[in-house]
Amino acid sequence: MRHELKIGEWVITSDNSAAIGEKPQDAVAAPDRITAKFAARVALLEQWAAGSEPEVILLHNFSGEAQWNRYVEGIKEQFEEIGIEMPQLAGSSETNMPTLQSGIAVTMLGRQKRELPAEGLxxxxxxxxxxxxxxxxxxxxxxxxxxxxxxxxxxxxxxxxxxxxxxxxxxxxxxxxxxxxxxxxxxxxxxxxxxxxxxxxxxxxxxxxxxxxxxxxxxxxxxxxxx
Known part of the structure; x- marks a missing residue:
């Protein structure tokens, strides 16, 4: 379930995936790139739902250091698909403890730029x-x-x-x-x-x-x- 947050003109949206990826014990087998792309997709659509555009992306990688570049590639692909440059990205990876299943979260911070009419639609x-x-x-x-x-x-x-x-x-x-x-x-x-x-x-x-x-x-x- 998604929970977006608005602080002043800033809108914060996030999505996560667990047990979806390339690890042997994942419940759903999928390329890490695709997993990250869909997480970015949801956070991006939530930004648009709030009338905002993302300016910063945070990637939370619980799968391991090897997955980082594949996750970044998937997020970048989502923005390439709509023809705009990916916002600046930062984040961290779990490198101390090996995990048996994949885990990722993508958070976007943006500012509201569009009005949101509610009536007559x-x-x-x-x-x-x-x-x-x-x-x-x-x-x-x-x-x-x-x-x-x-x-x-x-x-x-x-x-x-x-x-x-x-x-x-x-x-x-x-x-x-x-x-x-x-x-x-x-x-x-x-x-x-x-x-x-x-x-x-x-x-x-x-x-x-x-x-x-x-x-x-x-x-x-x-x-x-x-x-």
């Missing part, structure tokens, strides 16, 4: 909720970060909200700050893993542009406050 889900091996096996169903970034910059969408382990229904309630009844053509309770899908808010006049921009895997989200 139409909401969609982009991507499908995936977790574990499905993230690698069904990658074509994952929301593309580059498309989200372009849509924000072009004014096609006003807001983005990543879906985490609690699922679409829970994230919808968090987004709106109240318990909601939601409906869509997707499982609303299953985990979204590393933000494989996101909620996107658009002005009604942009609803068709959204479908054209994102293409497949865009679903309408209907919300209602229980009586």
């Amino acid at each position: 139409q909401w969609f889900i982009y991507g499908k909720p995936l977790v574990g091996p499905d993230v690698l096996d069904k990658s074509e169903q994952i929301a593309e970060v580059r498309k989200i970034y372009d849509a924000l910059n072009k004014g096609i969408i006003e807001r983005v909200w990543p879906v985490g382990s609690k699922g679409i229904a829970s994230e919808s309630s968090r987004l709106f700050g109240r318990k909601l009844t939601v409906s869509a053509e997707l499982d609303l309770e299953v985990s979204g893993g590393p933000a494989s899908c996101v909620l996107i808010g658009v002005r009604p006049e942009q609803s068709e542009a959204v479908k054209q921009h994102f293409g497949t895997y865009v679903y309408s989200l209907e919300t209602e406050t229980p009586r």
Whole structure:
């Protein structure tokens, strides 16, 4: 579960992964580079959800010294994917004690730069909720970060909200700050893993542009406050 923090104009976001990587006892086998890329993906999407852009990255590596460069490579790849330079990065590695399973956390610090309109938006889900091996096996169903970034910059969408382990229904309630009844053509309770899908808010006049921009895997989200 994610927890973002705002201090003045600064926004702090973070994501972590455990037992996912290249160690023999990891629960999910995945390249270390990909593990770090997805952790960076979630922290980055949380920055955008707060209307901010990351300026500093902290990498917490519990896997060992050998994994550091692979993790950095994965984080860098996420920023290359959207066509911007990776912010300055610092962090540390566990080198005193060998660990049997992989562990990583990525924290981003950014400053709020965009307004976050809340009223009068139409909401969609982009991507499908995936977790574990499905993230690698069904990658074509994952929301593309580059498309989200372009849509924000072009004014096609006003807001983005990543879906985490609690699922679409829970994230919808968090987004709106109240318990909601939601409906869509997707499982609303299953985990979204590393933000494989996101909620996107658009002005009604942009609803068709959204479908054209994102293409497949865009679903309408209907919300209602229980009586």
